[in-house]
Amino acid sequence: MKIWSPVSLAAGLLLVIALPFFASDYLVGFFFSTFIFVTLAYGWNLISGYTGYLSFGQISFFGLGAYTLSIAVFRFHWPWPFGVLAGGALAAVLAAPLGWLMLRLRGPYFALGMLGFVQVLSMIASAWSSVTGGGEGLYLPPTASLRPLYYTAAATVFIGMGITWAIERSAFGLRLQGIREDELAAEAMGVDTTRAKMAAFVVSAVFPAVAGGLYAWRLSYIDPASAFPGNYEIQSILMTIFGGAGTILGPLLGGVALSVAGEVIWARFAELHLLLVGSLIILVLLFMPEGMIPLIRRTLARRRSRVPRSPARKEAR
Amino acid sequence: MDFNIFLQLVINGLLVGGVYGLMSLGINLVWGVMGVINLAHGDLIMAAGFLVFSLFSRWHMNPMLLLPVGMAMTFLVGMLSQRFLLGRLPQDRGAIKTSLLMTFGISYVVINTAQLLWGNEFQTVTFFSGSWSLGELEFAKARTVAFLAASAITAALWLFLHGTRYGRAIRAVSQNRDGAAVCGVDQGRVQVASFGLGAGLAGAAGVLLVMIFAISPAMGSGYTIRSFAVTVIGGLGSFPGALLGAMILGLAEVFTGYMVSAQIANGVAFILFLVVLLLFPQGLSGVFRR
Numbered sequence: 001m002k003i004w005s006p007v008s009l010a011a012g013l014l015l016v017i018a019l020p021f022f023a024s025d026y027l028v029g030f031f032f033s034t035f036i037f038v039t040l041a042y043g044w045n046l047i048s049g050y051t052g053y054l055s056f057g058q059i060s061f062f063g064l065g066a067y068t069l070s071i072a073v074f075r076f077h078w079p080w081p082f083g084v085l086a087g088g089a090l091a092a093v094l095a096a097p098l099g100w101l102m103l104r105l106r107g108p109y110f111a112l113g114m115l116g117f118v119q120v121l122s123m124i125a126s127a128w129s130s131v132t133g134g135g136e137g138l139y140l141p142p143t144a145s146l147r148p149l150y151y152t153a154a155a156t157v158f159i160g161m162g163i164t165w166a167i168e169r170s171a172f173g174l175r176l177q178g179i180r181e182d183e184l185a186a187e188a189m190g191v192d193t194t195r196a197k198m199a200a201f202v203v204s205a206v207f208p209a210v211a212g213g214l215y216a217w218r219l220s221y222i223d224p225a226s227a228f229p230g231n232y233e234i235q236s237i238l239m240t241i242f243g244g245a246g247t248i249l250g251p252l253l254g255g256v257a258l259s260v261a262g263e264v265i266w267a268r269f270a271e272l273h274l275l276l277v278g279s280l281i282i283l284v285l286l287f288m289p290e291g292m293i294p295l296i297r298r299t300l301a302r303r304r305s306r307v308p309r310s311p312a313r314k315e316a317r
Numbered sequence: 318m319d320f321n322i323f324l325q326l327v328i329n330g331l332l333v334g335g336v337y338g339l340m341s342l343g344i345n346l347v348w349g350v351m352g353v354i355n356l357a358h359g360d361l362i363m364a365a366g367f368l369v370f371s372l373f374s375r376w377h378m379n380p381m382l383l384l385p386v387g388m389a390m391t392f393l394v395g396m397l398s399q400r401f402l403l404g405r406l407p408q409d410r411g412a413i414k415t416s417l418l419m420t421f422g423i424s425y426v427v428i429n430t431a432q433l434l435w436g437n438e439f440q441t442v443t444f445f446s447g448s449w450s451l452g453e454l455e456f457a458k459a460r461t462v463a464f465l466a467a468s469a470i471t472a473a474l475w476l477f478l479h480g481t482r483y484g485r486a487i488r489a490v491s492q493n494r495d496g497a498a499v500c501g502v503d504q505g506r507v508q509v510a511s512f513g514l515g516a517g518l519a520g521a522a523g524v525l526l527v528m529i530f531a532i533s534p535a536m537g538s539g540y541t542i543r544s545f546a547v548t549v550i551g552g553l554g555s556f557p558g559a560l561l562g563a564m565i566l567g568l569a570e571v572f573t574g575y576m577v578s579a580q581i582a583n584g585v586a587f588i589l590f591l592v593v594l595l596l597f598p599q600g601l602s603g604v605f606r607r
Binding site: 052054056101105107108109111112113115116117119120123126127181182230231234237238241271272273274275277278279280281282285286289 | 348352353354356402405406407410411413414415417418419421422423424425426428429430432433535538539541542545546549578580581583584586587588590591594595
């Protein structure tokens with residue numbers, strides 16, 4: 001059995017399309033927020049999973065997308081899909097100069113720099129109240145229907161998967177992984193690392209921005225605290241490393257598995273939510289640093305090869 | 318600007334800068350020894366502040382007497398995290414990334430624990446109220462006491478690092494890991510000790526900060542960034558650099574807060590951090606050394 005097959009892909013797609021026809025509003029809403037997390041996870045996976053630049057600030061683009069949509073709808077009366085697209089475009093435009101600045105920093109410098117960038121954006125959102133509504137926030141017209149949002153979020157996830165798949169198979173993907181493994185060596189081999197990193201950063205900024213726009217429209221309210229939710233950042237990181245950072249299916253698997261687990265188990269311990277997420281990150285790093293996907297792949301490969309447990313090994317002991 | 322107001326702002330900035338120096342030395346130490354930033358640093362600052370707040374509101378003791386309690390708590394948390402969590406990560410090429418991720422996880426555990434124990438409100442310890450005046454200038458008592466305590470702890474840390482065998486072992490590891498190992502320094506123990514010490518300094522800073530400002534459990538990452546910014550401004554491993562960086566940050570925040578707004582002042586650390594990194598990648602002390 002392979003993880004990847006046209007059959008499983010088609011079945012998944014069909015299930016996602018059919019779900020709103022038989023499921024309750026509660027379930028559709030649950031999958032909508034799952035897709036938001038998975039989209040965030042795909043964004044993080046590109047810059048941190050593939051390129052190896054640990055970012056603790058992708059949520060800044062989430063907030064940017066959320067505010068772009070809110071302002072476009074609230075002040076300019078745009079239809080919401082344009083607001084979402086504008087958020088994605090703005091994130092790409094902002095990420096290019098930001099990446100040029102930040103990506104020359106490595107390791108802790110980059111990580112802390114992005115963490116600081118979230119604070120700066122959320123500070124701007126609070127201070128620039130004539131546009132953003134400041135601390136009081138903006139109230140959007142309440143959303144009539146959940147279905148279009150659900151399908152848009154699902155499409156975003158599929159696009160995220162598709163882009164990750166295309167990148168993994170391309171020379172560009174190899175360049176990114178080269179940077180992750182040894183940036184100096186990649187540069188010595190003739191990779192234009194600055195360009196590759198910047199491209200990855202720009203693409204990885206668009207996903208959270210789109211997710212933020214959808215989220216704001218669903219919430220129909222935005223203020224600095226809800227636009228830059230730190231717990232979304234840590235949850236999407238956990239989902240990615242749980243599923244497998246730097247893999248195509250990792251964010252999807254991790255996102256869905258942890259969202260379901262969260263809804264079934266953690267919802268009863270809402271007060272302990274961050275504690276559980278933090279502890280899970282620690283546990284994954286200690287006991288399953290590669291994540292689920294490599295584990296599954298290895299198990300399947302072992303089963304397929306059908307090599308009996310070699311007696312030689314036993315003797316060697 | 319009135320000259321007296323100017324002097325007053327300088328005093329306020331320098332007094333806060335003393336506490337910033339102390340908190341940044343914690344991050345500086347851990348970074349030097351392990352090459353890792355403890356992203357839970359600011360959250361430990363908050364946790365110690367809240368611990369002392371809760372003890373203070375029960376017994377109304379002088380918070381300076383509670384300082385060792387706050388330090389001991391974070392020291393213990395830091396030591397245990399290094400011994401049982403960070404120390405167990407594989408030391409391969411990705412070690413810095415996994416350690417960073419793990420401290421990020423720890424930071425949320427600390428935040429949530431603090432929220433469970435002490436709630437999510439802004440709190441402050443009002444024990445030293447009022448101020449001493451010198452001519453037209455006011456020295457707020459809380460800030461002055463915090464500054465003096467921070468200076469004393471900083472001096473004690475300097476003496477420890479330069480005067481004792483243990484301190485010299487820590488400095489040796491941060492200067493040259495392999496060289497120190499060859500000379501018989503037990504790296505694992507040094508790492509546990511310095512991570513604990515770094516966290517303990519965070520705790521001390523937290524106790525002093527809660528006397529000056531109102532804090533809330535969610536504010537930790539702001540202080541992690543401040544500590545890191547100070548270290549970057551001053552240059553890694555440099556005591557005078559750290560103090561200079563802390564004074565610069567303290568002054569910049571106070572002046573921005575007065576001239577623009579307190580909200581904007583929170584972003585000053587990030588701006589300084591970026592500007593210094595782009596202009597002087599070695600930190601300011603690197604400029605003077607040249």
